Amino acid sequence: MHGSAARDRVANLLTPVLADAAVDLEAVELIPAGRRTVVRLVVDADGGVGLDQLADLSRTVGKVLDAHDVMGERSYTLEVTSRGVDRPLTAPRHWRRNTGRLVKVVHFDGSQLTGRVEAADDTGAHLATDGRTHRVEYADVAKARVEVEFSRSTAGGSDDGTDADGEG
Known part of the structure; x- marks a missing residue:
């Protein structure tokens, strides 16, 4: 199972599952890694996605993938992640x-x-x-x-936990 057809099958299976969790599936990446495939799902949601939610989503998605045998006989490693701030704005x-x-x-x-x-x-x-x-x-x-901003000031100090002279 390779290529865009495989990505499409995974995306079609998981999009409604993730939507039920109020999360958007931004990308599906299938990366060959020896005899395994890394299945990387990139998700996002209004307000962002926290680590606990990523862990919950990973468990749910893993069960769905296993139940539907979408990966066939090939073993896989599942990664559920959210993109950082540097992702392109495309939607x-x-x-x-x-x-x-x-x-x-x-x-x-x-x-x-x-x-x-x-x-x-x-x-x-x-x-x-x-x-x-x-x-x-x-x-x-x-x-x-x-654009990543390292020194955007807010009332009472900077966003990075340091005071005006750079000391925490």
């Missing part, structure tokens, strides 16, 4: 889940825009940049990623 839900975050957008015409997501809907997002709001239509976006 409206990705934009919505990153409201308030800084994103870099590259348009199909080559122009670029970096701004903070203020709002997102099914066709585009509003980015705040340079004191103005810009509408970005998803159809015009070649690539978009969340």
Whole structure:
């Protein structure tokens, strides 16, 4: 069992199972590893996915895969993970889940825009940049990623647990 047909069978089997757990299946990766296959499922949800939830999902998904024998005779290792902040924004839900975050957008015409997501809907997002709001239509976006911010200040200190002079 290899290739896109195998990925599609796994995705078709697991998408409703994960949806019941209020989680979206973002990707299925089947990676040959000797006589085994690594089955990596990338999931996401509104508000993110915590470690305890990933563990629960892994147990549930493992039972479903075993019960449906979707991997055939081939032994497999299951990994259920969520993508980090560096994943590309490719669906409206990705934009919505990153409201308030800084994103870099590259348009199909080559122009670029970096701004903070203020709002997102099914066709585009509003980015705040340079004191103005810009509408970005998803159809015009070649690539978009969340920008990692290490020193975004908040009231009372920084996000990294250190005070203003860098000491914790």
